[in-house]
Amino acid sequence: MRIVVLISRLLLGLVFFVFGLNGFLQFIHPKEMPTGLALQFIMALMQSHYVLVVSATQLVGGILLLANRFVPLALALLGPVIVNILCYHIFLSFQGLPLAIVVAVLWFILFFRYRQYFAGLFVPKAA
DSSP states (O other), X not given: OHHHHHHHHHHHHHHHHHHHHHHHHOOSOOSSOOOHHHHHHXXXXXXXXXXXXXXXXXXXXXXXXXXTSSHHHHHHHHHHHHHHHHHHHHHTOOTTHHHHXXXXXXXXXXXXXXXXXXXXXXXXXXO
């Protein structure tokens, strides 16, 4: 199980490091731009510069995972990003959905390993 967690952490960290860096440097160019609502969504992110916030979150999460430091914090940062990535690919553009599913599975593997650090979130009634 330790090997699976290590591979998951490194792969997830690498994915978010590369795509987070791409948000700033734009070295990965899409083969074709989406159309319809997916294009409108992407354009809204770009024109409002909100994509920079998302990219910074991805970059920080990826660095933390690759450095094996503050892994629960990295998972907490990347969780909402992954939900948004999945929603985008499910509801707006199926292109890239397999990678999004793989990323979600890697996240859940790490979440399962570090679940004790999230136990306080699952309290039915806070004091």
